[in-house]
Amino acid sequence: MSNNALRAVAARISEQAAAHCEAGDIPGFVAGVHHAGEQIVVAHGVANVATGAPMLQDTGFLLGSVTKVLTTTLVLQQVERGVLDLGAPVVRYLPELALTVPGAADKILVRHLISHTNGIDADLFFPDAKGRYALKTYVEGLASGCGTLFEPGEQLSYSNGGMIVAGRLLEVVTGLSFSDLLERDIYRPVGMTGSSTSAEQAILRSTAVGHFLDPDTMAARPTGMFTLPDTWGPAGGTPIGTVADLLAFGRTHLAGGVSPTGARVLSAGSTALMQEVSYDMDTPNVPPMGLGWVRYPFGDTTVLAMSGASPGGVSILCVMPEHDLVFAAFGNTPGAIMLQDELLRWLLTEHLGVRIPALISEPEQDVDLTPYVGTYRSDQLRIDVSIVDGRLEERVTYEPADASQEHIFTEFAGGATSAPPQRYVPIRPGLFAPAGYPPETFDGYLRLLLVSYHDLRDGQARFRNGGGRLTRRA
Template sequence: MQNPLDSAALTEALEKVQRAGVPGLFAEIRHGDEVWRGAVGVADLTTGRPVAADMKHRIGSLTKTFTTAAVLQQAERGTIGLDTPIGTYLPHLVPGLRGEQITVRMLINHTSGLAEYLPYVYTSLKAFPDLARTGPECFDEHRHTHFDPTELIRLGVGAPAFGPPGVTPGLYSNTNYLLLAALLEHATGTTAEECITENVIKRAGLHDTAFPTGPHIEGPHSRLYECWFGMIDPPRDYSVFDMSYAGPSANLISTVADLNRFYAALLSGEIVTPASLAAMQQTTQVISQELKTISYGLGLYPTEAPGRETFWGHGGSVWGGGTLAMTRADGRRQLALAMNLQRWNTLDPSGRPQPHPIDKALADFYDLALYG
């Protein structure tokens, strides 16, 4: 029988991604009781410091799975109703008819119809680049800007709706998850970060996963290089950044080992009940930030291919950093990957990302990592 974790082949596939243009990346793959960890490339382009598989990393939207788990735990306790209108709990944040029509479940699976607030942060607060109108200069100007989540929610709720509540395909929107964080605070009397830490992170036995307390990543980590679709050349380091612009929708720091541990615990029923887990795996159609239609559940989405096993997990992106974690439905095989380059694709005149060698190399690595 072929070794399910072929170290040489996995290392070679990871090296091909690095040679295609990613400064550094690292991963952990689990198959049953076997574990493979790999790291290639550099964490610092200036010093040549290498990446290591145990480095801390900003995991971006993988945070959404943690936030969802905390909300579902409250639903299990009866303090939150998944099909209760959000206006019942937060009428000051989602007033009027939309507050009566948008349910908690619609926030979790991105079918609320609420707009993404980030473009309006630019137009209202001049804080982040609007791809159609400006370059990346605002990244540098707002590295240390601290945003009020209520103001960000106001921007998203006040923007033109993507569509009516509950209609599919929905729109992947961070506005939904800032509202879920506010809901957790309303239901528990603590901050969302405290609730998630106590009830999800600690329950999963994670020792290297935490919310940031400032703009720095504590502990050994890589610099994070942002290309912004070729507008930043050479790529610039944004590892030091105030993540209040994302909050509990995308601001956790973790390791690839902790991510595999978390998703294994989640899919084995250790974090939420089997009924809640089944609800997480009921998908609907959502338009992603890459303008692709994807299947999305409650804080999880599947990786599916005809004739192949289904994996569940999430991907994430911050300025300069990307992460993916996927666990097979039976829990027997897992992948967690972190990389220190983002938005490497240039854009065509219509604004669509153009193919890049990194895309093919990553796809090949994922194929080998997931299916052997």
């Protein structure tokens, strides 16, 4: 690949970032691409509107759920060392793990934690604890506050709880805190020199903060909460890094587990295992899951990806093994995911020449809507589905467990915890698109906006899937 080709990529990212920043959608944006031995990083706008500090190429940011791939890598390292067995029950190593359903935790295998097939109903469980035993506090809280969505291995549902339990499991078997383990076994060998795990460390260098658009003025205002509690570390609450750090981590997975520093971080076999399909729901809105990685199909090309929401920001890491390419980015408003999706699709089609077929075909007529009507629930979330004017209408209600969790979630969401009712049009039985969007919207990362229903029994769907997360018919 010529330097000119990557210069064209840098120019495109710069142009698109500038357009979004100047339109007021995003205060600041930073992105990088590594392709065939060459690398570029581009930054635009400000890291914090309150201070006017610029977004720099080496500005740090919260990794959010991209951390889940780091946590999975740590688990596989311990499997290689003979300390953990993917096929063993988690309670073999963590006997205190329990859920509100008696005996349910005993069926969860180590593999289920990192493949999002564990069924732990804890996606909005935000216990507030700090320090060395925060993850211990989280696991203890599951026993009194969280149940199950399904039998382990039966379904797929994006699982913050599973990753946090995996983090506590790592602490127990290694004797190190999750932060120390991440520093020793990922940051250092990968060469993630700008990475840390706390606000106290991040403040010593250039670090971006998240923002939310003020509903009255539509101007960006800084978040009131920099990180989620320490209890959410392994799911993405606390790790912080730079675009160059994420590119280095992605390159490690491109190179069969050998980092850019030359250190072997993971065996070639474990690296390949993470990229293999571990569960496929066979629906366009939920890509097949590997271990840690989500496998986004774009025609014949697979993009290994994970995006990461943080309070007022969103990161993304994409690895394309067939094309020797890594893409990483961060924007400091939640809407930056739109720009990230735009750039990812441009990289695929214009830079790599990948043809992206339409993900959804013409909507079917006369789809029976009655199997999907009802109330669906998961941890602290209620979704009421009805038929209005020949379309499905969903009303989402947040039902906080206590004042502390309500405060944390409200800050994480930028103050807005309720949304207006959303209408959906049928694509085919069991698959729906939000009304008003052109079909091509869903060809990229935003396929997660589609909603699907699963497991019809006696004329009723048992599960609803939105954004990769299941709710169960009440």
